[in-house]
Amino acid sequence: EVQLVESGGGLVQPGRSLRLSCTASGFTFGDYGMTWVRQAPGKGLEWVGFIRSKTYGGTTEYAASVKGRFTISRDDSKSIAYLQMNSLKTEDTAVYYCTRTAPRRDGYKSDYWGQGTLVTVSS
């Protein structure tokens, strides 16, 4: 059974940093890209960024709103994807979801989602 579990959320002051983890199980982690999506309280979904599998270079893409502040990485030996968030702003307050994303040849489908972890940026 495919499972994704996010962790690392919490209350943080503006300007500080936080690292989220997404621990995967039930599939060969290295074969998939991973996507981070966030949802501010009462709002819609916002794409944060994506990391390709090592097969496709392990490169990353980011939304303009987080580029230069957030970094996505992966540790295939541990089946974990990370979202390093620096210089946090109050508008980064959201539930952060990680999703498994199939390669483009398989439709770029984000087919499994974690339950999410809440990040609150406030002084």
Added chain:
Amino acid sequence: DIVMTQTPLSSPVTLGQPASISCRSSQSLVHSDGNTYLSWLQQRPGQPPRLLIYKISNRFSGVPDRFSGSGAGTDFTLKISRVEAEDVGVYYCMQATQFPWTFGQGTKVEIK
């Protein structure tokens, strides 16, 4: 960035009746490889999103066949043939043709 516009934003539906949601993109979602990376997701209250449809019309594993997707280019539709109580929630279209990937605003489906 590609802007995804959904209509309606709210859809009260009678149980057993059909529902339809439209999603329009600000530019064609046809990728240079010839595929169109348009997905539909469902988010039930208090739950994470769930993939329903990918590449316009492909139902994901375990998704009931009352859900169907169609469209091409810039205009796409999600149809629920007969709405059931468990279909209540917010539905999002999402494009993965061009970075940054983007979502529609969401359409809330509720029972009349």
